[in-house]
Amino acid sequence: MSQDQTCLKQGIAPRQLKFHSDRGSPMRSKTVAQLLDELGIEKSHGRPHVSNDNPYSESLFKTAKYRPAVPERFVSLAHARAVFRAVLDWYNTQHHHSRIAYLSPAVVHHGRAEAVLEACHRARVAAYLAHPERFVNGPPQRVSLPPAVWINPPEKTTQQDGSGSTIVAVDDPEVVPACSSYGHFHKLGVMSRTLAAASETTH
Numbered sequence: 001m002s003q004d005q006t007c008l009k010q011g012i013a014p015r016q017l018k019f020h021s022d023r024g025s026p027m028r029s030k031t032v033a034q035l036l037d038e039l040g041i042e043k044s045h046g047r048p049h050v051s052n053d054n055p056y057s058e059s060l061f062k063t064a065k066y067r068p069a070v071p072e073r074f075v076s077l078a079h080a081r082a083v084f085r086a087v088l089d090w091y092n093t094q095h096h097h098s099r100i101a102y103l104s105p106a107v108v109h110h111g112r113a114e115a116v117l118e119a120c121h122r123a124r125v126a127a128y129l130a131h132p133e134r135f136v137n138g139p140p141q142r143v144s145l146p147p148a149v150w151i152n153p154p155e156k157t158t159q160q161d162g163s164g165s166t167i168v169a170v171d172d173p174e175v176v177p178a179c180s181s182y183g184h185f186h187k188l189g190v191m192s193r194t195l196a197a198a199s200e201t202t203h
Contacts, residue, residue, distance in 0.1 A: 007040075010109070020044040020057070056099075063091065099149050113145045 007014075019036055021027040023045045036043050064070055064087055074080040096102040100113075107116050124140035132139075 014040050015042055017041045018044050023048060060091065063095070099146070101143050101145050103145070108145065117143055117145065 006012075017040070019041050021044075026032065028045065033043060064084070067087055067090075069087055069090075070083060074083065091105075093104055093106045095104060097105065100108050101117060103113055103116060107113055121140065121142045128135050128139050
């Protein structure tokens with residue numbers, strides 16, 4: 001399947017994907033920049049002297065490192081590819097992520113989040129009605145998908161949940177991104193509605 005066919009299948013618009021990395025020489029080289037441009041991917045670099053500017057990627061690295069299926073060493077490139085093909089399939093379709101209401105990326109990406117959350121809520125309510133004594137904090141509350149998840153919190157926002165919070169309201173008029181690492185939340189991660197509208201008019 002070609003790159004264009006894959007993007008069409010997944011509903012990915014041109015220049016929607018962002019590649020975020022540190023500021024190391026290989027990542028800032030012209031070769032990488034040319035490759036990303038050919039693939040229609042926007043590049044983004046971490047802020048100078050900030051070692052943890054991409055916590056989601058680093059979280060993936062840690063999760064993969066401690067997966068039992070990942071060996072200490074790979075015997076070949078083909079072996080590494082085979083192992084990580086299975087690991088990434090598990091990570092995207094079965095692993096539950098705390099920042100997206102403990103759903104899998106596949107559920108959110110394909111627009112099934114609300115249906116899954118509603119089904120989970122109904123199950124918890126049924127359990128509560130059957131055994132309310134087990135719910136010491138009262139009836140279960142309906143969990144909602146965060147409207148946006150940021151790699152870097154906004155520098156300024158009037159509706160931010162709290163100091164240093166990485167979840168904000170997408171319609172916050174005062175959101176000012178700290179870097180260019182944003183995109184449609186249901187496909188990638190972050191973008192205010194104003195920025196989304198402006199982006200869509202360029203395609």
